[in-house]
Amino acid sequence: MSSTMKFVIGGVVVAAVIGVLIATSFSGSTSDYLSVTEVRALGPEQNRDSRVAGAIVPDSVEWSTRDLHLTFEIIDDTGTLPISYHGPQPDMLVDAVEAVAVGKYDPAAQVFEAEELLMKCPSKYEEKE
Numbered sequence: 656m657s658s659t660m661k662f663v664i665g666g667v668v669v670a671a672v673i674g675v676l677i678a679t680s681f682s683g684s685t686s687d688y689l690s691v692t693e694v695r696a697l698g699p700e701q702n703r704d705s706r707v708a709g710a711i712v713p714d715s716v717e718w719s720t721r722d723l724h725l726t727f728e729i730i731d732d733t734g735t736l737p738i739s740y741h742g743p744q745p746d747m748l749v750d751a752v753e754a755v756a757v758g759k760y761d762p763a764a765q766v767f768e769a770e771e772l773l774m775k776c777p778s779k780y781e782e783k784e
Contacts, residue, residue, distance in 0.1 A: 692733035694767060697760045707736060707767060708755040718744055725772075729754055740769040747774040 688706045689697075697705065709729030716727040725740045725748075738756050745751070751774035758769040 690733045691729070691731050691736045694736060694760045695734070695762075695765075697762070699762055701759055704757050704759060704770065706755060706757050708753065709736065710753050711751060716748065718748075727754070729756070737766045738769050738772075739766045740772050742772075745772050745774045747776045751776050 688708065691707065691709060694705060694707050707729070709731040712728040712730050712735060716725070718725050723742055723744075725742075725744060726737065728735050728737050730736075738754070740756070753775040755773040755775070756767055756769035757771040757773075758767060760767050
């Protein structure tokens with residue numbers, strides 16, 4: 656076998672390995688953005704985290720300092736969804752108007768169990784007059 660052919664075969668193998676590594680790293684670290692209706696349609700066999708975003712329903716926020724448990728509801732164009740989160744209270748919870756939750760939907764309890772929360776507060780980013 657000539658040295659040129661060995662070089663071509665080696666290059667193809669290296670490119671294939673790099674392609675497989677890139678494909679597996681992206682598939683494990685991404686999560687889908689879903690609407691409330693799409694989240695409710697998920698079955699108990701879901702194997703990946705999902706993201707759901709919506710406006711926080713006024714007067715739905717309940718915070719337990721003792722248990723570090725936060726519950727609230729979000730609403731989008733397709734409906735409302737209860738969110739449950741265990742962990743420290745997000746800093747911008749008081750001013751937030753929209754939340755993004757990352758986690759899994761529990762169809763038995765009909766609640767989205769969030770592992771991560773991102774609070775969005777547009778007033779923090781408005782231009783000062």
